[in-house]
Amino acid sequence: MANFTYTARNASGELTSGNLEATDASSVAHILLGRKFTPIEIKEAKASANTSLDMSLFTPKIKLEDLIIFSRQMFSLTKSGIPIIRSVKGLADTASSERMTVILNDVCDQLERGRTLSSAMHRHNKVFGQLFVSIVHVGENTGRLDEAFQQLSDYLEREQETRKQIKAATRYPTFVILAVVAALVIMNIFVIPVFANMFNSFGAELPIMTRVLLATSDFFITKWPYLLVGIIFAVFLISHYIGTPSGRYKWDRTKLRLPIVGSIFERTLLSRFARSFAMMLRSGVPLISALNLVSEAVNNAFMADKIVQMRKNIEKGESLSRVASSSKMFTPLVLQMISVGEETGRVDELLGEAAEFYEREVDYDLKSLTSKIEPILIMIVAAMVLVLALGIFTPMWNMMGAIQG
CATH class of the missing domain: 1.20.81.30 (Type II secretion system (T2SS), domain F)
Incomplete structure (x- = not known):
């Protein structure tokens, strides 16, 4: 999911603005029209989460193999009914990549603040791409998060x-x-x-x-x-x-x-x-x-x-x-x-x-x-x-x- 800022007019013609989370600008437009707003301008907000993470330039980058292992483990944990925060925290403690540990700790922190898993992952869009985040978002909304991670692990493999x-x-x-x-x-x-x-x-x-x-x-x-x-x-x-x-x-x-x-x-x-x-x-x-x-x-x-x-x-x-x-x-x-x-x-x-x-x-x-x-x-x-x-x-x-x- 991405964050979008929008400018729109309501039913009475007054100008209003705000923020929405959606997969793309078209989805934002559909949401606004459903609320009887006429969109004028929709822009994607720039993510600034990675700048707050304490990682040096020499910290090894996250490999595709790390994402595969993460997806497999999340599938097993969510299927077993273990809470999301507990699952992510456990994976952060056992991650083989230092960068992955830092990112998962940040995701866990965002979850504790009340954000969804997909929006917390979107803060690290260089690691979890749009496709990855969107599948997780759909899994959250449909109650089939385990199936979402299974599909992602199969695709990445x-x-x-x-x-x-x-x-x-x-x-x-x-x-x-x-x-x-x-x-x-x-x-x-x-x-x-x-x-x-x-x-x-x-x-x-x-x-x-x-x-x-x-x-x-x-x-x-x-x-x-x-x-x-x-x-x-x-x-x-x-x-x-x-x-x-x-x-x-x-x-x-x-x-x-x-x-x-x-x-x-x-x-x-x-x-x-x-x-x-x-x-x-x-x-x-x-x-x-x-x-x-x-x-x-x-x-x-x-x-x-x-x-x-x-x-x-x-x-x-x-x-x-x-x-x-x-x-x-x-x-x-x-x-x-x-x-x-x-x-x-x-x-x-x-x-x-x-x-x-x-x-x-x-x-x-x-x-x-x-x-x-x-x-x-x-x-x-x-x-x-x-x-x-x-x-x-x-x-x-x-x-x-x-x-x-």
Whole structure:
């Protein structure tokens, strides 16, 4: 839940303002209209809770694994009927992360002051995201908080498994690329200069490939400060550009169009969308609010924009299946699942099946990723060896031929 400040006019036309807790601005507008207020301006209030916590910059950040353990334990405790304050306090005392202990103690303090669990968690929105807080809020309102934490633990476990698969699949290509870069640096700094001195002593005319290698080696040795500054400056510019809204949008769109890995990124995002959307609907979150929260959960600006467009079209009165089809994000199989789910009232169930479909596709693609990238890596290494062979051994053969002649 988020805090919103609003300005509105009541039934008699008088201007009034105040604060409300809701999942998004649309929910605030619905609440105000229900109270016969006409909203004029709605803004999200900035959270300032984290500034009061005594944690140094070197305190380890909370990992996904910490949230999984917290969700599992909260599920077990709430299912057993243990009071919320007692449960949170107990988990704060046994948390393995120092930062998690501090945050849970603050949550417990807020609970003792009369705040709800979801609003206390929202004070730490960098740890408990909007999706997490909204599920907890729905669980509180429906009296099924244990089921809410069970759904969250299942969702986070699947997210963790996907991340592990991606890391495992990219470990080998990353190692090979780093090894190639290290080999190039060593060759240019230590090996090629030795041959350069030998070639200079003969005074013979060198082939073009050899001259390129010698010039590259000389640049590495004499101009390395400029090279280092250039790399740092380029990394800074790229990071700054990606940090802007337009840069983030373009980068996230480019990732989905990369050869070989682009389709994996896309299916991973679609799996995350279907899984989180199904979980929100199953928990009872309204369709419009669920789409808002899911757009944040996918963690991709390009995909989030597509989901927001879906939400806007639904607000205009279009059906979910129609906006899903017009978004051009889904395969025909998944579109059929959404359509059937809408007709039968089982959208959450069929979205869950769609998520499993995408997860199986991603799992298969990740297992075959190494075999797809391996030929490209072999070609890169072969090209490097060929350039070195032509640049170093060709002039040596020419000199041997001249000596024998």
